[in-house]
């Protein structure tokens with residue numbers, strides 16, 4: 198039951214800076230998800246928390262305890278690795294209880310913990326099997342079971358679901374979420390899948406190139422992205438970006454569109470010669486009635502059932518629109534699309550940062 | 557993993573494959589068969605031209621085996637016992653220490669200043685020369701110089717010295733380099749060294765300790781080299797999972813890592829044992845009566861009374877059969893696939 202604090206943590210591997218000036222305070226019992234593209238330093242951050250990697254600079258604290266130089270075994274974390282890392286020569290039961298037995302826990306306690314973990318994770322029928330006789334999802338649960346019996350202060354999960362098929366992944370997502378609710382232990386969870394991040398986290402930390410781009414709850418990330426990276430990374434399909442300029446409260450797009458910006462979306466008096474207007478595909482209006490309109494040349498139509506995605510170009514940029522399933526559009530059509538003025542985001546193209554909003 | 561079966565080839569290709577395998581089996585098995593039948597021949601049959609099938613084209617006799625077991629041509633039982641004792645001890649000790657060294661080299665990063673290594677060489681050799689010049693006995697001089705050199709280089713190794721640093725790869729190369737020159741080079745040196753030990757009161761030639769130590773020293777590089785590859789092939793996460801779980805290093809090594817490399821360990825032990833079992837040169841130099849090994853006995857069959865092929869054959873078979881038994885016993889340990897299920 199600890200909060201984990203990372204203060205100005207950095208990490209370099211032989212001169213290559215992988216993490217720089219990383220600051221994050223994880224609350225007690227919080228479910229924090231680190232998300233970001235491949236190679237952005239998620240695993241490295243997790244390994245530094247576990248102590249498997251020594252931070253090159255900065256301080257890591259568990260509660261008041263400075264653990265920066267402490268060896269992994271003394272930190273009381275439990276880690277679930279991206280590739281499970283089960284002990285191949287031990288049965289499921291032995292895999293789960295090995296750590297407890299090494300620490301000399303009394304037999305009754307070991308038995309109880311094993312029974313408990315097996316029940317929670319639905320592993321009872323497999324306790325005497327070797328890992329090679331298990332399916333991917335079962336192996337995954339054994340790895341989680343091994344972490345469970347540790348009764349750690351912090352759980353660390355490194356992309357635990359990346360090797361599972363889509364259906365199992367959704368099931369395990371719910372199970373891990375449920376587990377967190379029942380155990381009430383701090384969890385730091387790494388994934389590169391933004392859907393996983395959004396659905397599981399209390400707070401999502403979006404990382405890019407070893408830095409935190411934004412750390413906030415999923416809804417804030419979705420509604421108030423702090424910069425272009427987060428805006429493009431969170432949400433599927435991705436947000437559309439229209440280049441243009443802002444002057445005197447009016448956005449003029451490179452493709453020729455022009456409309457007044459509602460005051461609550463942009464602080465008054467904000468001018469920007471190189472701006473970007475962001476709009477999510479789901480915020481395209483069914484009827485192109487308002488002042489904000491763009492002309493899209495459709496290239497691909499993707500019917501998804503509940504709605505249809507219309508992928509094409511607006512000016513020189515790619516633009517995806519989510520339209521009602523009933524709409525009949527075919528490739529090479531040029532259609533007019535309305536933008537929901539209340540859902541527009543405006544960024545400074547030079548810095549990538551969101552422009553200040555009005556009240 | 558099975559890549560395919562012979563069935564996926566066409567009939568002609570299959571014929572070639574099977575023919576090739578049979579031909580190779582003949583090449584490898586025929587000498588063994590020939591040795592076996594020769595051990596049942598006597599002088600008359602052997603000089604009478606080639607015969608291949610006992611009872612059909614020659615009448616077998618067991619006199620070769622009787623001679624072997626009654627000790628007419630050297631005490632076979634004693635040499636067999638010597639070979640077994642020395643072979644197993646050397647293989648066990650070399651595999652044990654070599655495996656630990658290999659694990660350290662695979663999982664920990666070492667940085668040794670080149671200067672520390674040079675200091676060792678300079679102090680050991682220079683010290684020996686200087687001390688003998690000063691009139692000290694050779695044994696005392698070499699012991700003292702060696703001890704001082706070792707202590708100095710350990711201390712220096714932990715200091716920040718200028719100059720290049722040697723890493724794990726250099727250490728491995730240094731190990732392997734000990735096997736790059738012909739063994740005869742060190743056989744002479746070792747014989748002289750052991751003689752000096754003997755003069756100082758520690759009998760090393762023709763002793764269990766002397767022979768075993770020599771074999772351990774010569775097997776270690778191979779063990780370290782082979783085992784390091786096996787360790788490096790293991791996914792580090794399995795050990796890291798145990799580290800995070802606060803499992804002490806020695807338990808990780810014994811209870812997690814060793815079981816995972818069991819096939820490699822068995823193969824390495826086998827190779828080491830076979831090397832010691834078959835070794836001839838060092839045994840020739842370092843033993844005479846007490847600790848003679850089987851290869852010496854086999855070779856000695858040639859010189860005594862002309863070429864007595866049945867005697868040579870029985871001795872050779874005595875040397876081969878125990879090794880075959882060991883291969884058969886350890887073979888099941890060498891099966892791969894032990895890592896299955898650990899990752900992904």
Ligand SMILES: Nc1ncnc2c1ncn2[C@@H]1O[C@H](COP(=O)(O)OP(=O)(O)OP(=O)(O)O)[C@@H](O)[C@H]1O
Nearest residue numbers: 210213215233234235236237238239240241242389
């Ligand atoms: N031991 C190492 N030595 C050198 N560079 C490393 C080492 N470990 C990681 N890196 C580098 O650090 C960067 C971040 O790696 P990390 O494994 O943390 O990425 P990640 O965010 O977990 O990516 P993925 O989603 O692909 O798992 C990468 O560019 C990687 O090449």
Ligand SMILES: [Mg+2]
Nearest residue numbers: 239240241279
């Ligand atoms: Mg990773």
